[in-house]
Amino acid sequence: MPAFRSLLAAAAAVLTLAAPALAQDHLEHIHVHDAYARLGPASGAVFFLIHNNTGNNIRIVGARSELAKKAELHTHTEDADGVMKMGKIEGGVPLVAGEMHAFERGGDHVMLMGLTTDLKDGDMIPLTLIFEDGAEIQLDVPVDNARTPDQATDHSGHGMDHSGMSD
Secondary structure, three states: OHHHHHHHHHHHHHHHHHHHHHHHHHOOOEEEEEEEEEEOOOEEEEEEEEEEOOOOOEEEEEEEOOOEEEEEEEEEEEOOOOOEEEEEOOOOEEEOOOOEEEEOOOOOEEEEEEEOOOOOOOOEEEEEEEEOOOOEEEEEEEEOOOOOHHHOOOOHHHOOOOOOOEO
16 A cells, blocks of 8 residues: 555656646647537538737638638628628737637637538537648537527636636
8 A cells, every 4th residue: 555655646746746837838829718610501600719828929810621611700890880790800810929819709700601511519610720820720619509608618727817808
């Protein structure tokens, strides 16, 4: 039994020493949280939170998916008559260093047009986000047509500052 206790103590020490390194590693990347898609008969939209931990201001300039003929960054805007309209975001979406940006219903989102296969709840959609510098992030996004905006996962335990979230 003493050998087992020694093993447990050694494992605990390794995890304790590794925790700061893991936290530091987290700050050097882009993290996507709570991604999900809602679909109609031939099109759909993808929603998520993206956290820019690169230390630099960056810009998402496009998206693509092998399951759609076209994927575009879209947003909702209000015209002079107070009517909400959806359209392509020209020039991309800026992501300020250290902050989060919400791709959400009624705001910025990735629009999937010309879906090439029938998808149902629980299916995964491969999605690639394209950045201004040519970098790409691949995601597998679950289809969840029943999800409501208030069902986002709570990330308060990550130690991340989400106070800079923008709409």
